[in-house]
Amino acid sequence: MARRSAESVRELAPAPRSRFELPRSHRGVLAEAERALAMEHARALLEAPTAPYAEDGPIAVVRAFAREHPELECTEDRHANVILRWPGTRHTKGPTLAYSAHLDHPGFLYAQKRRGAHEATFHGGVPGRYLPGARVRFFDCATRTARATACVETVRKLGDDYVCTLADVAGALGPGTFGMWDLTPGVVRGTRLHARVCDDLMGAAAILSTLAWCVRTRQSTPVVGIFTRAEETGFVGCLGLLRERGLLDGLAVVGLECSPRRATAKVGHGPVVRVGDKQSVFVPWITERLHAAAIDLHYVHNPFVFQRALMDGGSCESTAYNAFGVEAGALCLALGNYHNCGPKDRIAPEFVDWNDHEGLIALMLSVVREWNAPLESKMLPRLNRNWSGEYNRLAASARRIRAGVVSRRTRKRSP
Ligand SMILES: [Zn+2]
Incomplete structure (x- = not known):
């Protein structure tokens, strides 16, 4: 019998199962072909592991999408934020519509082995009490394949981050890996999608669906998709992009998010016209345009419903865009188990309503159609x-x- 190395004594348990199936019950706001594509985009992104500073997986998905749609111009800035641009078929006046979403989610970066124990730092907004005992799956940064699983043993605060010691390690844990909660990439149950990451890969998925539709229907209006990094550690990727400025000239941004549900914005009640976040209110003319497009969509397609709310459970990049003088508004999905904080202080999948996501895409298309009216x-x-x-x-x-x-x-x- 072959001898195994000390690091791979125990084999990895299989990853939690996923089920990406369109719910049978839906509002009919997207054609069947559009629904199937929306699920394909969501699946591709949700299956890609991610963490702040380890967005290699979702970026590979966005790059592959750009290769499949050569009509889109693809630019990457020096911080590896990615910008896709549909040039439109007509010259238009006024600011160009840009949708923006971030590709990271709170997660771990492997740090070191100290006094015989593996350590990883945790980055993103999760209260420390949720961490001990939670299971983590580590992935290789370069290949994005699973390398190890472990359990958080102890947690200590270091600046804005947590340093965690890891126990119950299986597989080959070491430098060059990053960790996510060992939860399903995505399971559709009823009309809800439960996933280790909704925030904000679902926002990014909505942008891919919108850009694919722009290309397919040869929309006259130009549309830009911005995919940023390291939002969870203070909009850092977005700040890099804003400091370069040139790439954002002439844009009006609509930030997309999955934002903690509120009494005024419930899961399953439609996408949200987000008038502001925890820190600021957004530009009135953009908010009004989003709201007008939502009302018009409701008039022509009655089953479409939407909500309008101040989503003050978190901050989003629209606050950063506005602070730097790039005008921004926002749309979002109401999110359950924000940042994986489930009931009884336990880590759990986030969830959104799939039909809210279809409604969000329908609304984004409607905004494109009406942008220049x-x-x-x-x-x-x-x-x-x-x-x-x-x-x-x-x-x-x-x-x-x-x-x-x-x-x-x-x-x-x-x-
Ligand atoms: Zn987010």
Whole structure:
């Protein structure tokens, strides 16, 4: 019998199973072919392991998508943020619509072996009490294949990060690996998608679906897709992009996110026109355009529903874009188990409603179609409808109310 090395004494347990199947029940806001493509894009991204500073997997998916769609211009900045551009078939005036999403998710970077124990640092917003006892799967940065599994034993805070010692190690854990919670890449149950990462690979998937549609239908409007890195550690990838500026000239950004659900933005109640986040409110004219597109889509396609809310459970890159003078608004999906924080302080899959995701894509297409339509033509007719519908009541009651004022004045003036 061959001798095994000390590092591979125990073999890796198989990864948790996934099931990427379209739910049977849906709102019919996307054609069947579009739905199938949406699932393909989501699956490709969700199966790619990721962590802050280890976005190699989802970036490979975005690059492969760019190769399959040579009509898109692909640019990468020196921080490895990726920008895809559909040039459109007509020259248009005004800012170009850009959708932006981040490719990382809170996770581990392998650090070292100290006093006989493996250590990894954890990056991203998860309270420390969730970490001890949670299972982690480590992947090779270069090949993205699973290399080891382990369990978090102890946790200590170091600056903004946690340093964790690992126990119950199986496989070959070592330098050049990064870790994610050992949870399913994705399982559809009912209409919900449960996954180790929804935030924000689902946002990135929505952009791929939108760009593929732009290419296929040869949209006249130019559309840009921005895929950023290291959002979970303070928008760092996005800040790199903003500091270079040149690549963002002439863009108006719509940040896409999976954001913690609120009382006013529930999972399964449609995509969210996000008016702001924990730190700021977003640019009114972009928010109004997103809202107008959502209302129009609801008028032509009644089953489409949406929500409008301040999603103050987290901050998003739109705050960073606006702070640097690149105008931004936002759309998002309401998210359950934000950053894998499940009930009873246990790590669990995040979840979104798949039909909200289809609604988000339908809304993004609607925004593309209407991007260059004059905005006043949407808001003013709506207000004018209110005016003409209610005018008679307003006028009659005004006559009554003002008659009282006039007669009092008249009395006062008369001697
Ligand atoms: Zn996010």
